[in-house]
Amino acid sequence: MEKDMERDNIICDLEEQLKKVITRNDVAQIKALYLGKDGIVTKLSSKMKEIPNEEKKEFGKFLNEIKNEVVEKIEKINKEIEERELNEKLAGDSIDITLPGRKIKRGSLHPMTRIEEQFEDLFVSMGYTVYDGPEIESDENCFQKLNIPKGHPARDAQDTFYLKDEFENFLLRSQTSTAQARAMEENKEKGPIRIVCPGKVYRRDEDATHSHQFMQIEGLVIDENISMADLKGTLELFCKHILGEKTEVRFRPSFFPFTEPSVEVDVTCFKCGGKGCSLCKQTGWIEVLGAGMVHPNVLEMGGYDSKKYQAFAFGTGMDRFAMFKYAIPDIRTIYANDLRFLEEFDRKDVE
Amino acid sequence: MLLSRKFVSDYIDLDKDLTIERIANDMTSVGNEYADCGKLIKASNLVVGEVVECVDIPDTHLHSCKVNVGEKVLDIVCGAPNVRTGLKVIVALVGAKLPGGEIKETVIRGYKSCGMLCSMAELGLDNKFLETRDKEGIHEFPSDVEVGSDPIKVLGLDDEIIDFELTSNRGDLLSVLGMAYELGAIYKKDVKDIDLSYKEIKDDIKKEFKLDIKTDNCSLFLAKKVKNVKIKESPDFIKERLIASGIRPINNVVDISNFVMLETGQPIHFYDANRLGDTLVVRQATNDEKLTTLDNIERTLSVDDIVIANKTDAVGLAGVMGGLSTEVENDTKDILIETAIFDSTSIRKTSKKILRSEASNRFEKGLDPKRTYMAINRCCNLLEKYADGEVLSGIVEYSNIKIEDKKIILPFDKINKVLGIEIDKKTIIDILKSLKFEVKDMDSQLEVIVPSRRLDISIPEDLIEEVGRIYGMDKIKGKFPKLDVVVGKYNKTKRAIKHKLCDMGLNETVSYTLISNSDVHKFTNDEFESIMLNDPMSEDRNTLRYSLLPSLVDIYKFNKSHGINDVSIFEVGKGFYKEKDNYKEDLKLGILLSGIYLEDIPSVKSDFYTLKGIIEELLDYLGYVNRYSFVVDKNIPKEFHPNQSATIILQGKPIGIMGKIHPSVSKDDIYLAEINLDKLLCNIGSRMIYKDIPKYPSINKDVAFVVKKEITSEEIKKEIKKSCGKLLNNIKIFDIYEGDKLNSDEKSIAFTLEFLDLTKTLTEEEVMTIFNKMIDDVSKKLNCKVRDK
Structure with a gap:
């Protein structure tokens, strides 16, 4: 009983004193007062030697209890102060989180690059190789080997830039179909070919829908059993992939000197979905590609046996797809390089 | 190419309930695209009326008229100078839609007006078709025209047109006949024969006229002569068809040449035979040769152009336009008709340089020699009928061209192999026959005789296209090509x-x-x-x-x-x-x-x-x-x-x-x-391969050198590397100083050097030895000193 009272007194006193502390230094002083060399608890434990042996065990237990309780109380208050001080410090660290984030500059890829890559990715996934032909071409590759001899009226549709002193000899390619002639020429085994050739082409023509420089992509597949149906399936897949799953594809007979039969390929208008609007001139359809079965003359001129091989080819203006996909009204915008325009293409395309 | 429905209906029966839009779309689906189609005159709600009263409105040029339109008499204010009582006129009723807008009931200067009296221009007829009297006021009908009838019908302008944008291979479609064959294939109809009959008088052209072809660029040249023609206005059906086709009627003779060109696709030229003389020479022009064409413009020619000449001068630019000096005029009596085929490439070059015309457009695309003969006979037929001409017997003829229908062997299985679908033999034969090709079934293949008018067809693939386009290219079901798996590549x-x-x-x-x-x-x-x-x-x-x-x-x-x-x-x-x-x-x-x-x-x-x-x-x-x-x-x-x-x-x-x-x-x-x-x-990038991650710690040392400004950091780096050797793992610049504390021609560059030995832990002593030696080396080499040391 006497011991219990003694302990209670000590703890009560301690608690009283701890209530008044402000700093950790105050706590340290109290700690010394109890647990220091001449501290209250220390003094108490020095009484041990006066305790009879049979009570020593019990006294030791009593001492431990009191010591633990004192340490615990002091530590607790220490922790509280520490926490308070930290909070005070953090309060001083506050920042204006509404200030703008540090910009890691974000660039942009040109819409034509974006379209080109989408086309390439699709065709590469179907086993096509991207073929990169020169932009300066011979009249032979651009026209003659595509069944457009000199004087052919089809040349009128493509008012060509010939190089100086090279009339009807060397030119800036007016169509990526030149890749057909080149790819066949370069394939020495005269075996199957599966290529797409995207690139710049040039024609003497300029208005809101025509630029003297624009981009086309040509596709060519040569194999033994290639048919118009294969062409249609391929172009359906292509148009749906680029313009959306709901896109329908229509074949219309047409004429190109290097394909026979030839078709023009219409897709359902992406603006109105086929109902008819100003963009599709109320027809619901928009012409996007020219295509057909490669003319036997073209195969033969490329060194291929037209009795053994059949081939399809298709070509389209990539600018048109870019204009459709990104709703660009004037082709000249594409080549003006106004930064306000370019910066609109600064993020990932939506899948 | 403007196609008139009335014109083509002269050669093929088109069902009345086929709308012009339907025809245009059906033509598009077989490969003949159109830009526009519809009524020739788009104005609606018109009626023939008679002016029964015409009173001047004071202080204006206007007249207040009472116009009988059959069912009732309307008050209409009209400003035309030629409006008068008794005149039969075109009345646009309230609600009529004209190119200029919709007609509404209105009050003008206090006078009620319930309609409009129209000029031809107000109906939307192009100015070039207007006769002088129609340019000056409202249209005047003859007095026998019935009040209340449809004025468009009375005018013969109740036609519909399709404006085609044809592909360059289909020159045969630059003719109403060609269009008729195409429509015949679509609607399974026959094409009527064209009337080529006429009488010949005894006189023989060959006795009067000589032809001399002096160029390789003319493969066929025909001439016939018609005497004593009477120049007058063309019959209505010719004028109407010309207007619907976009060509201005001039007189019966000139109109016939245009009419036959539209019918057959063969350009035709009529010379005033008496102005021409007795000789025609076809030759290349000489450089700087001058020729005044029909449009009264003097053209400067070159040796690349083909001309038609008489004994002395060029009288026509072959394939492009005739010359002014031998033009058919109102006093012309005798006519020399020329139909010919000139080299299409040559004409293309000339017309590109000088002038594009209806004629050159057709020459450029190529012509069917059978039509050249047909056209000259058709001209004789019409000149006899509508210009009272007398056709001389005989024909002056130069021919260096094979005239034959082509025979093509078409392996049956190839058709479906190319198209990728299954069309049965009967359908294929029916399609080819609908195009008026002759087809012989020879089991595994077809023998097809293609008429000479189809210049675009020469190989089996061309016939496959014909089958495909008439069958419907769009009926082909898409499938995926069966191809070997290969890896696609890109840059x-x-x-x-x-x-x-x-x-x-x-x-x-x-x-x-x-x-x-x-x-x-x-x-x-x-x-x-x-x-x-x-x-x-x-x-x-x-x-x-x-x-x-x-x-x-x-x-x-x-x-x-x-x-x-x-x-x-x-x-x-x-x-x-x-x-x-x-x-x-x-x-x-x-x-x-x-x-x-x-x-x-x-x-x-x-x-x-x-x-x-x-x-x-x-x-x-x-x-x-x-x-x-x-x-x-x-x-x-x-x-x-x-x-x-x-x-x-x-x-x-x-x-x-x-x-x-x-x-x-x-x-x-x-x-x-x-x-x-x-x-x-062309330099291959270094391979990305694993390098050991260092097991031992590195030691960093900093040093700053004060050097002359012209010494580059690269030079110092190079010396540091050279002195330190292999153990120097990395070197970085962390400060550059120029300013008060240094001489004006000096700068200080501070480096952090990282030393590392991959095989053991480096000691401070080892590093300091290297480091100090480096300082000595660099200082001596670059004549510089270490900063703050």
Whole structure:
């Protein structure tokens, strides 16, 4: 009983004193007062030697209890102060989180690059190789080997830039179909070919829908059993992939000197979905590609046996797809390089 | 090509309930696209009326009229000078839609007006078709026209037209007959024969007339003579069909030549035989030869043009337009008819140079010789009928052309193999027969006789196209080609370069290859022959660019003019030049930086080191770490700042150039770089392979050297590396100082050197030995001192 009272007194006193502390230094002083060399608890434990042996065990237990309780109380208050001080410090660290984030500059890829890559990715996934032909071409590759001899009226549709002193000899390619002639020429085994050739082409023509420089992509597949149906399936897949799953594809007979039969390929208008609007001139359809079965003359001129091989080819203006996909009204915008325009293409395309 | 429904209906029966839109769409689906279709006269709600009272409205040119339109009498105010009582007129009723707008009931100067009295122009008829009297006022009907009837019908303009945009291979469709065959194939109808009958008088043309063909560019030439024609107005059906086809009626004789051209597709020329003389020569023109054509314009010809001449002068530009001197005029009595075939390429060249005409358009596409004969006989037929002409017997004829229908063997299985569908034999034969081809079934193949009018058909594939387009190309069901699995390839590096630069905050541009010749040698000191165009659109775009930098600087200027000063752009494109008669094109990368690069607070502007950092980052990314350097080049192009520019060297070879723009080119702080990607990418990037991660700690030592300003950091680095040897693992610059504490010609560069031994833990002593020796070496070598020591 006497011991219990003694302990209670000590703890009560301690608690009283701890209530008044402000700093950790105050706590340290109290700690010394109890647990220091001449501290209250220390003094108490020095009484041990006066305790009879049979009570020593019990006294030791009593001492431990009191010591633990004192340490615990002091530590607790220490922790509280520490926490308070930290909070005070953090309060001083506050920042204006509404200030703008540090910009890691974000660039942009040109819409034509974006379209080109989408086309390439699709065709590469179907086993096509991207073929990169020169932009300066011979009249032979651009026209003659595509069944457009000199004087052919089809040349009128493509008012060509010939190089100086090279009339009807060397030119800036007016169509990526030149890749057909080149790819066949370069394939020495005269075996199957599966290529797409995207690139710049040039024609003497300029208005809101025509630029003297624009981009086309040509596709060519040569194999033994290639048919118009294969062409249609391929172009359906292509148009749906680029313009959306709901896109329908229509074949219309047409004429190109290097394909026979030839078709023009219409897709359902992406603006109105086929109902008819100003963009599709109320027809619901928009012409996007020219295509057909490669003319036997073209195969033969490329060194291929037209009795053994059949081939399809298709070509389209990539600018048109870019204009459709990104709703660009004037082709000249594409080549003006106004930064306000370019910066609109600064993020990932939506899948 | 404008097709009149009435005209084509002369040769084929088209069901009345087939709308013109339907016909146009059906033609499109077999490959004949149209631009427009509809009624020839689009005005509606019109009626023939009679003016029963006409009172002048005081102080105006207007008249208040009472007009009987059959059911009732309307009050109509009319301003035409020729309106008068008793006149039969075209009345647009209230609600009528005219090209000028809708007619509404209105009050003019206090007079009620319930309609409009119309001129021909107000109906939408092109000015070129108007007769003089129709230009001056409202149209006047003859008095026998019935009140209340449809004026469009009375005028014979109740026609419908389709404006076709034909493909260049279908010259045969530049004729109403050709159109009739095409429609016949679609609607399974027969085409009626054309009336070619006429009587011949005894006189023989051959006795009166000589022909001399002196050029290879004329393969067929026919001439017939018709005497004593009477020039007058054409019968209505001819005028109507010409107007619907877009051709202005002139007189019966001239109209017949145009009418027959429209019917058959064969251009025709009528000469006043008496003005012409007794000889026709077909020859190449001489250089600078002059000829005044029908349109009264003097043309200067060259040896490439074909002319028709009499004994003395050229009287016509073959295939393009006749000459003024032998024109059919009101007093013409005798006519020489010419139908011919000239070389299409030659005509194309001439017409491109001089003038495109209805005739040249047809010659260029090629003509069927059978039609050449048909047309001349048709002219005789019509001249006899409608101009009271007497046709001389005989024909003056030159022919150097094979006239035959083509026989093509079409393997049956090939049709479906090419089209990729299954069409049965009967359907195929029916389609070919509907085109009026003769077909013989020879089991596994078909023998097809193609009429000579179809110049576009010569091989089996052409026939397959015919089958496909009449069957319906769109009926082909798409499938996927059965092909071997192969790996598709593309240029990943080109793509990586673009993406990396985009990731570093640059905007990609695509600019024009064609630039001004005055810019082509700018921003480069390379010696090359530039490539110009034969026939440029403008001086600004007459040369193929060699460097991308002139384009990028233009883009900068363009954006600056729009108030955009912060420009960080790049472009990947080709540069062109001529080398030893060969045309070359190199893939290049151009970069331009100016203004704010990082939108931080404060913002960070681009400088030389921003650009250099971007290039280093790109080259490192591509695998060229430690293989390139930037060197001072005294021979920097004059458009660059002489002391803030460098040549970029990879593996000892220059691959590009970079630096600040010369202030004489632009006062703005513009930084430019160009790298020849072909030269860069012929070096293979270093392999990405695992290196041991160091097991032992490294020791860092800092040192700052005070050197003369002209000494580069690279030179100091080089000396440090040389002295330290292998244990120097890394070296970084962490401070540069120029200022008060140093002499004005000095700078201090501080380095952190990282020492590392992969095989053991380095001791401080070992490092200090190397470090101190390095300080001695560098100090001596570069004649510099260590700062703060």
